[in-house]
Amino acid sequence: MKKKKSIEVTTQTVGRNRRNFLKVSGLAIAGSGLLLASCSDDDDNGNMLGGTFDLGTGDVGVLNYAYALEQLEAAFYTNVVNGSFYASASADEKAILLDLYNHEVNHREFFKAAIGANVPMEQQLTADLEFDFSSVDFSDRDSVLGTARVLEDTGVSAYNGAGQYIQTAAYLTLAGKIVSVEARHAAAIRTIINGSADYTAFAGDDIIDDNGLDLAASPADVISAAGGFFVTPFTYKNPQA
């Protein structure tokens, strides 16, 4: 049975407040994208903060964080390859967008499996995050490519900003293997958008600073930038272990 509450949305809470918060008492509702669908229903969940799932700390937090972002990207590109802009895009652009779809889906399933194998069940982020892409027009080239750029640049900034919270060397290496691919994606999308108007856009002055360094954003800033797409609420209050 759902409980409707009016919750004050803080800047730290991701996700539109349209979903209802559920207590950990283990109410199971079939069919909807729940926060803790994969959990056993009799635990007092140490990650629940006032009913909202928190991503956790240290390695667990970063794995869940990466999984959340990959779910977002995968969901976006799934919409793209099913949309009408894609259907009529040039062969080159189609090939790139399909590759991005492939890579992000692969990343998403990797994190799902890695989390499933390495994170205690009650601390696992749900595989069923819900998204709201109503701000995107999937029939419009500018809207699709512009959103792709934001997601890829944000992905780079997120991995770069989260590396310091990883405590296991193998996970840091894995994050490294993925972030460089996100950066390759970002560069490609940026050149598609800018073309001959700006040949430097792949690594433009808008994002690369005077030391030649790329973006690195705190989880709070990433969530702020991407939060509008997330419907399922979650927090990431203490990345540091």
Added chain:
Amino acid sequence: MNLIKFLDEFTTDKLQEPMTSRRAMFGQLGSLTKKAAIAAVPFGLATMSNKAMAQSGSSVVDVLNLALTLEYLEDEFYAMALDSGVLSSNAKAEAIYMQISKHESQHVDFLTAAIEGAGATPVAKPSFDFTVGGAFDPFNENGAGQATAYAQLLALAQAFEDTGVRAYKGQAANLMGSPGVLTAALQIHSVEARHASEVRRLRGLEGWITGSQRGAGMPEATQAVYDGATTEANIMQGGLDVTSLGSGSPFTVDASTQAYDEILTGDEAVAIASLFIVS
């Protein structure tokens, strides 16, 4: 942020702890980036373990000196490429190389300052030979002609950028004790990946690496860039075969190898760079 001004901050009373060693500045490099949205690493943060400071200070410097060596190589290469005039026939290539060149020069300066700021000595700039003893003529100095030189300039750039990405990636774990340095290294690593993507696409390839393919037009000597103890054809991630995680186009071997870049060890990176170093 002005680097000198930043380093001056270590002499003020603002610090929560006395800086007994200039090596302690290493942990603060997260503050150096003007556009970084990350919170500056608070001085005295518990994660700056004394153990990391004491025993891995030289190891962190080793990593930074390896990075500096690679950046010297790239910096010199791009500067010479732009000077050579070989790119003047192609406005797009020239604009791309100018942007990359700017970054590599900035990386040299940044890493030099970081190493000096830690009280260590930056490695000296090697002497480079990008002809590899006459095997190549990328600057059209020995009669190769504009077209051949142009192709070689682009092929070498791809090799250098893909090497840089893999080399930085291979060192990240060595920086775990120094969050500020680690973050800065990650921020350079992703810039190199942007460079690599764009150079590859300029050459008519995809921005990402499929299997361990060096790609059309790449000399056989550059295969080392895509090989190594872990080649770019690797499909095992965290003990999982990622081709088995689902069905359809995201899980083909091609897509699965494209989706992840692989490390080069320090030795492997040095071996590649050494091909172009004469002293």
